[in-house]
Amino acid sequence: MGLLTFKGGVHPYDGKELSKNYPIEKYLPKGEMVYPLSQHIGAPAVPVVAKGDRVLAGQKIADAGGFVSAPVHSSVSGTVKGMEQRLTATGSMVNSIIIENDQQYEETEFTPARLEELSKEEILKRIQDGGVVGMGGAGFPTHVKLSPKDPDKIEFVLVNGAECEPYLTSDYRRMLEEPEKIVEGLRVMLTLFDNAKGYICIEDNKPDCIEKMKALVADIPRIEVKELMTKYPQGGERTLIYATTGREINSSMLPADVGCVVDNVDTVVAIYKAVLLGRPVMSRIVTVTGDAINQPKNFTVLTGTNMEELIQAAGGLKDHAAKVISGGPMMGFAMYDLHVPCIKTSSAFLCLEKDPVSEAQQTACINCGRCVSVCPGHVLPARLATFAEHGDMAAFEKYDGMECCECGCCSYVCPAKRPLTQSIKSMRKMVLANRKKK
Amino acid sequence: MDQMLHVSSNPHVRDKMSTSRIMQLVVIALLPASVFGIWNFGFRALLIILVSVVSSVAFEWLYDHFMHKQNTITDYSAVVTGLLLALNMPASIPLWMPVLGSAFAIIVVKQLFGGLGQNIMNPALAGRCFLMISFAGKMTDFAVSDGFRGVVDSVTGATPLAALKDHGFTDGSVPVWDMFLGNTQGTIGETSALAILIGAVILLIFKVIDLKVPLTYIGSFSVFVILYMLFSGMGFDGNYLFSHLFGGGLMLGAWFMATDYVTTPITVKGQLVYGCCLGVLTAVFRLFGGSAEGVSYAIIFCNLLVPLIERVTRPIAFGKGGKKA
Numbered sequence: 001m002g003l004l005t006f007k008g009g010v011h012p013y014d015g016k017e018l019s020k021n022y023p024i025e026k027y028l029p030k031g032e033m034v035y036p037l038s039q040h041i042g043a044p045a046v047p048v049v050a051k052g053d054r055v056l057a058g059q060k061i062a063d064a065g066g067f068v069s070a071p072v073h074s075s076v077s078g079t080v081k082g083m084e085q086r087l088t089a090t091g092s093m094v095n096s097i098i099i100e101n102d103q104q105y106e107e108t109e110f111t112p113a114r115l116e117e118l119s120k121e122e123i124l125k126r127i128q129d130g131g132v133v134g135m136g137g138a139g140f141p142t143h144v145k146l147s148p149k150d151p152d153k154i155e156f157v158l159v160n161g162a163e164c165e166p167y168l169t170s171d172y173r174r175m176l177e178e179p180e181k182i183v184e185g186l187r188v189m190l191t192l193f194d195n196a197k198g199y200i201c202i203e204d205n206k207p208d209c210i211e212k213m214k215a216l217v218a219d220i221p222r223i224e225v226k227e228l229m230t231k232y233p234q235g236g237e238r239t240l241i242y243a244t245t246g247r248e249i250n251s252s253m254l255p256a257d258v259g260c261v262v263d264n265v266d267t268v269v270a271i272y273k274a275v276l277l278g279r280p281v282m283s284r285i286v287t288v289t290g291d292a293i294n295q296p297k298n299f300t301v302l303t304g305t306n307m308e309e310l311i312q313a314a315g316g317l318k319d320h321a322a323k324v325i326s327g328g329p330m331m332g333f334a335m336y337d338l339h340v341p342c343i344k345t346s347s348a349f350l351c352l353e354k355d356p357v358s359e360a361q362q363t364a365c366i367n368c369g370r371c372v373s374v375c376p377g378h379v380l381p382a383r384l385a386t387f388a389e390h391g392d393m394a395a396f397e398k399y400d401g402m403e404c405c406e407c408g409c410c411s412y413v414c415p416a417k418r419p420l421t422q423s424i425k426s427m428r429k430m431v432l433a434n435r436k437k438k
Numbered sequence: 439m440d441q442m443l444h445v446s447s448n449p450h451v452r453d454k455m456s457t458s459r460i461m462q463l464v465v466i467a468l469l470p471a472s473v474f475g476i477w478n479f480g481f482r483a484l485l486i487i488l489v490s491v492v493s494s495v496a497f498e499w500l501y502d503h504f505m506h507k508q509n510t511i512t513d514y515s516a517v518v519t520g521l522l523l524a525l526n527m528p529a530s531i532p533l534w535m536p537v538l539g540s541a542f543a544i545i546v547v548k549q550l551f552g553g554l555g556q557n558i559m560n561p562a563l564a565g566r567c568f569l570m571i572s573f574a575g576k577m578t579d580f581a582v583s584d585g586f587r588g589v590v591d592s593v594t595g596a597t598p599l600a601a602l603k604d605h606g607f608t609d610g611s612v613p614v615w616d617m618f619l620g621n622t623q624g625t626i627g628e629t630s631a632l633a634i635l636i637g638a639v640i641l642l643i644f645k646v647i648d649l650k651v652p653l654t655y656i657g658s659f660s661v662f663v664i665l666y667m668l669f670s671g672m673g674f675d676g677n678y679l680f681s682h683l684f685g686g687g688l689m690l691g692a693w694f695m696a697t698d699y700v701t702t703p704i705t706v707k708g709q710l711v712y713g714c715c716l717g718v719l720t721a722v723f724r725l726f727g728g729s730a731e732g733v734s735y736a737i738i739f740c741n742l743l744v745p746l747i748e749r750v751t752r753p754i755a756f757g758k759g760g761k762k763a
Contacts, residue, residue, distance in 0.1 A: 010453070012451050012453075013451070091445075166451070238756060238757065242756075248756055248757040249757045250755065250756065250757030250758050251757070253757065321443070322443070322444050323443055323444045323445075323450060324443055325448075325450055327448075329448075329449060329450045329451040330448060330449040330450075330451070331448050331449070332448055332450065333448065334443070334444065334445040334446055334447075334448075334450060335443065335445070336442075336443050336445045350450075352450070355444040355446070355450070356450070356451055356452040357444070357446045357450055357452065358444050358446065360452055360456075363456075363457050363510075363513060363554070364457075364553060364554045364555040364556070365555045366457055366460075366515075366554060366555045366699045366700055367555060367699045367700050367701075367702070367704055368460070368699040369699065369702070369703075369704045369705075369706075369709075370455075372704050372705060372706065372753075373706070376756060377755055377756045378753045378754060378755050378756045379753070379755050379756075380704060380705065380752070380753070382704060383704070399752070400755035400758065403755035403756060403757065403758065408448055408449030411449050411452070412449050412451060412452060412453055413453045413455075414452075414453075415453070415455045415456050415457045415459070415460055416456075416457050416555075417452060417456065419447070421447075421448070421449060422447040425447065
């Protein structure tokens with residue numbers, strides 16, 4: 001069988017060897033814990049605790065602010081110190097609950113359940129109450145994703161273990177160390193969709209995971225492991241669906257429109273914990289890596305932990321670090337201040353000694369077509385960027401600018417070092433804002 | 439944390455390939471053809487190449503300097519233009535001609551249209567055509583060649599293609615094998631298909647070019663020539679076909695000038711269409727036109743079609759019109 005893939009994409013230096021061989025270590029935070037109320041897409045959560053309250057680990061401290069929203073839980077026991085605006089990894093100030101960690105890790109009572117005894121509604125309720133969101137980075141509330149209009153029309157539940165972002169190894173370690181939790185989570189999801197098959201999708205640069213996972217699902221009739229070609233952005237929602245099912249969705253469609261549900265492996269584990277163990281999202285796996293960190297590692301981190309602490313736990317930054325990125329090098333956010341909390345969607349902190357972006361000198365477009373050949377959205381990035389620079393919104397939309405998935409391949413490959421993705425991204429935001437106005 | 443961190447929008451990594459590196463690779467890939475040209479046509483060819491390259495770079499620098507623009511000679515594109523221009527000239531021309539050609543190529547065709555990336559025609563070819571039109575005699579006078587070897591037919595000074603044009607068939611005076619190796623008359627860089635192909639392989643290995651344009655160009659050209667042979671009653675003649683393929687500027691044009699990024703469609707389908715247009719037009723010019731050569735005019739003519747080709751070959755965005763559930 002040929003490897004599954006899509007047309008376009010790039011092969012950046014993957015840097016995974018820096019951290020891939022370090023087993024997941026549990027990191028216990030020392031300082032205060034910060035819980036932003038927006039760790040997801042949708043309405044911010046609403047605090048349900050007040051200053052001075054004592055909270056336990058796993059206790060809900062903020063309730064969902066609507067259907068498309070998710071509650072926030074404390075990951076430690078301690079005292080609520082207050083509520084204030086705090087800087088997050090994406091650079092924005094977000095209302096956050098601050099908790100003084102008493103280092104006791106006293107937990108509230110969790111209520112485990114058996115899958116056979118739960119109805120579909122109860123499963124969804126437990127996922128919603130567990131504060132589960134897309135932990136691959138987008139943070140879309142999972143219970144919303146799992147409640148499509150017609151659940152019977154869902155044919156594929158795709159577990160995204162591609163981890164196509166360079167440097168990241170958190171999903172890799174998860175699949176290697178706790179594959180059975182992923183399979184359990186997937187079984188929970190399949191219970192919701194009677195006509196669906198489950199695919200666990202892994203890039204072929206992780207043969208050990210593929211082997212392990214295949215052995216584990218060999219006797220489960222509805223679950224298969226799919227091998228993907230190693231290429232960025234193989235783990236993008238649209239490219240993943242195309243590679244495994246041959247179906248295409250555009251910017252105005254949802255995966256459910258082509259009978260698919262896609263969730264990252266860490267999300268699937270969160271589903272397992274929320275539904276079967278009754279434990280909400282209190283931790284996640286974070287890769288701290290890059291050539292500017294002294295000892296790259298993979299950690300299990302409690303949400304709310306200060307990132308600066310994590311960097312210290314990984315041996316600290318080298319003297320000449322140029323850039324620290326929350327997430328991977330292709331889609332992550334560059335940070336100017338390391339005092340930000342780890343949230344549900346923080347998959348990695350990448351510290352680089354060199355910043356190729358500031359070193360690159362932009363020259364004129366020579367029309368080489370590299371951006372076109374790598375674009376998984378099959379648009380013309382060079383043209384779109386020019387329209388964006390000229391502020392030509394009509395031409396931008398006519399040339400399918402809204403179909404860009406902002407994967408960054410065009411900027412990566414551009415020999416003239418034009419900020420193609422960046423220009424297109426800004427223009428897309430403007431178009432969306434404009435649509436809202438109407 | 440005392441140090442300052444860089445902040446920029448994603449992606450945070452870049453491919454190593456840059457514009458100047460691409461241009462450097464093109465120069466390297468042109469070296470086999472250049473060296474062969476010098477070997478074939480002697481010291482004079484080297485002189486033409488040097489004059490052409492130096493004057494191209496000089497005009498680029500002068501224009502940038504006096505128009506108060508950022509200096510762009512470090513991107514090596516002027517070197518490529520100068521070198522290509524030289525390779526498209528006979529070794530016998532007077533030295534002021536490459537200078538004039540460079541001036542036209544760099545200042546009129548490239549800079550007046552906005553510099554690198556904005557020219558609507560390949561500058562080197564436009565420079566060549568400018569000289570062809572203005573000084574047709576000198577540009578088609580191949581009767582020099584003291585050469586380092588002296589094997590070149592310096593009596594008649596006719597290129598194999600011109601002979602082909604005059605006789606309508608190959609008289610066998612120049613074996614196809616010699617045309618492939620380059621033991622013939624022609625411009626400095628065009629005679630040796632072998633040297634050009636070595637350069638093409640370099641470009642392919644470093645992914646500077648791909649096969650789409652050259653193959654559709656050479657393929658559609660061959661198909662047209664074969665059809666012409668069959669319908670004109672000549673019957674299939676392998677010698678005739680290969681003389682057309684290895685004679686004249688087809689190889690140099692297909693691998694090094696038709697593949698010029700700036701004047702090639704950016705879309706994949708467009709590149710295929712463009713290659714086919716080139717092949718057909720070149721064949722039409724060569725078989726039915728007044729001149730033995732057709733490559734230069736075909737390429738600059740198709741350069742002008744590029745915006746139109748791009749408009750009709752826009753790809754369908756992912757998920758728009760593809761397979762649905």
